[in-house]
Amino acid sequence: MAAAGRQESGERPTLLLSRAARALVAGRYAQAVGLLRVLETRAEGVPPEFRPAYAAARGHLAARAGDWEQSVTWYREALEADTAALLLPIPPTGVSCRVGGCAGRVRLRCGQCHRPCCAEHGVIRRDGLVGADGPGRCDDCLWTGLGNLARAAVVLGGSAAAEQVIDRWARLADCEEARLLSDVLRGLVVDPDELPEEGLGVFRAMLLRRIAAEVEHGDAQAWADDDLVRRRPQRPSPATRVFALVDGVDGFADVLAEMRLRAARAAADAGRPFVAASLWEAAWAVTPDDAVLAHAVGLASLARAPHERNTHLARESAGKAVGCLCAALAGDAYWDALARVTGRTLTATERDQARSAFAEEILTRLRALDALIRPPAYQRLELAWEVEQSAVRRLTALAAGTETAGRREPGHALLGGPEFLDAMLDLLHPGPLPGGWHEAAPRLLVRWSTPNVDRVRARLHRSAEFQAVVELYDRYGPHVHLLRERRFNDAVESVESHAVASPVALAAGDHRQELHRLLAAALVGRAGQRLEARDWQGAFEDFEQAAACGARLAKHRTGVEQAARQWGLLRHRADRSSWKSYVSVLQRAARLLPDSPELVADLAAALARVPSGAVLPTPVPPPVPGDPDWRPRTAPAADGDAEEDPEAGPPAEPASPYRVLGVDLGADGSAVQAAYVRGLKAAGRDPERKRRLSAARSVLANAERRCLADLFEPLAGHAALTGPGERGLVLRARELVDQHVGALHALVPGLAELLPQAPTSTPTSRVEEPEHR
Secondary structure, X not given: OHHHHHHHHOOOHHHHHXXXXXXXXXXXXXXXXXXXXXXXXXXXXXXXXXXXXXXHHHHHHHXXXXXXXXXXXXXXXXXXXXXXXXXXXXXXXXXXXXXXXXXXXXXEEOOOOOOEEEOOOEEEOOOOXXXXXXXXXXXXXXXXXXXXXXXXXXXXXXXXXXXXXXXXXXXXXXXXXXXXXXXXXXXXXXXXXXXXXXXXXXXXXXXXXXXXXXXHHOOHHHHHOOHHHHOOOOOOOHHXXXXXXXXXXXOHHHHHHHHHHHHXXXXXXXXXXXXXXXXXXXXXXXXXXXXXXXXXXXXXXXXXXXXXXXXXXXXXXXXXXXXXXXXXXXXXXXXXXXXXXXXXXOOHHHHHHHHHHHHHHHHHHHHHHHHHHOOOHHHOHHHHHHHHHXXXXXXXXXXXXXXXXXXXXXXXXXXXXXXXXXXXXXXXXXXXXXOXXXXXXXXXXXHHOOOOHHHHHHHHHOOHHHHHHHHHHOOOHHHHHHHHOOOHHHHHHHHHHHHHXXXXXXXXXXXXXXXXXXXXXXXXXXXXXXXXXXXXXXXXXXXXXXXXXXOOOHHHHHHHHHHHHHHHHHHHHHOOOOOHXXXXXXXXXXXXXXXXXXXXXXXXXXXXOOOOOOOOOOXXXXXXOOOOOXXXXXXXXXXXXXXXXXXXXXXXXXXXXXXXXXXXXXXXHHHHHHHHHHHHHHHOOOHHHHHHHHHHHHHHHOHHXXXXXXXXXXXXXXXXXXXXXXXXXXXXXXXXXXXXXXXXXXOOOOXXXXXXXXXXXXXXXXXXXXXXX
């Protein structure tokens, strides 16, 4: 053995390093360690030109043994050795870059592997004054060294030495990979696509450690400011890819989801509706069937709407609130979740009372928004709520009659999720009546995941109830709803406002025809109500306008005749000296009902009383929507794009009694009282704060008012950081981080990185630059 050791020690250092490198790359680590020890115990030591490769080998072996601190020391030496002092030879003429096929001009020899490199595949660090050259490395040697230094910094929980080396290469060599690693170690969010594949593990570990720290400190507000959780996963942005990078870690998705919910609640509590809404939407996009999250999105969108920068965005945000809240409260999933969070189960009667009170409060807020943005009548948010409520009731009844009614997963909401809202877009395009229901039916069936698609589709196609639902989701749905509710005066105003708001579309045949049909139906209905109220003139003019819009009045002959006679007699009584006014009304009525023998006889008798030669007006049909001289008979609301009243501000959102007292939804009476007493002591002599505390306690002391307050609280994100009987969020985050960091392994260097080329030619560290003449 001694002879073998003396024989090895007598070998050339290049041969010893070559054998050690081959053993290391082959996984014979004990042999590699022995050969490197022989090399370093030689009398003359390791030659300076081989020192970087030797240090890189020792650094990898130390990292593999778990001695990351020693690994940092070795890799620091491997990357900091200045090749200018090594007297590396200039490459012979005609030598090309180490990368096969590269035609770039050779600029340096790598100080570790001695291979020639062009400027694209090698980096020179400018350490000295006036741009003097420092260490130079090829991309392979540099990235292996920097990657293992970054791993050491992560495993050690921070390493000033490793971070210093990486930062120097980032600043002084303008190395993009070093800059990215430096940003990662400083806790910044970078684009994962810019990192080499080997750097993603370091990035993921740093993100997980950062998340765990924020979970431990309850720093949800920092997350509310972070693009990492604010973006929706579908959007192709760097932050989205970061989100996917962390969310894909086994077991960490739940922690990340919980942290996202906490961030949303923190933003809502801090009065930041835009951030809160985007965070809730991001969570909802991940689990679109969750009625609890649909409810939270609805509340956040309602809070955001008054603060949008224009009326269009305000209507859009409020419309999302309407759809989400109606959907969430329609099924049992939300009410079951409410009972779990509050510890109070509502009876069917109590649930109906709470739902009614909630609807009244929502309508109050929507009316305030309508007053602020002043939309056309057919786009009023109050009307949108009523339409959505009607559609949800009908859809719920339809779903209860399908084979899928009892098989939906827990938490599934009939309308809960972005996919359903997208599925209804087909109904917004003009088409044959009753809209695009034949296109929407298959998508609804997919949403319900029914296996008997053909049979259920056929049944739905024959269902008048389903067609009624689709009519509500059509763009004429508000008018249809008002007609079904027999609110004919509101329907007339709604249709006329739609005509005023869409003058260009009114020129199209389909849109014009449909508005005329709806307006005629609303006018005929209103005429009947005016007959009951003995408003003869109003009833007759409505019949006349309806006929101009295409209504057939044969079924309403009695009403038309009665309105014409009574209004004509009223006009004659006002001017008994002439029958012309009476005749004029009867002529207009006869034009509407030319086949009415009673009107013909009455008109003949009246004409006999008119002096011969008297000039009578010729009946002219009134203008209809789309005609140049048509004007709405009802006063339309101001257009939503009109300038807003500078005196009108966003409606104030009522303060949450739970937030005022600082108690949770499950707090009992004693906890509420204790919080109230603490609040009074902290309030001192502040009368306004005391008033708010008293009002909050009063709400929570009344069962009905407290139930209503519960409905305006998002339920998601109420889980405690630590809980009895189960591992808390902090503990889970710590364990997952430790597992992931422990799984980080050192990058294995390639054989060429550990096996320097033999020095040949004239010693110099750089290729001489030609003089520019």
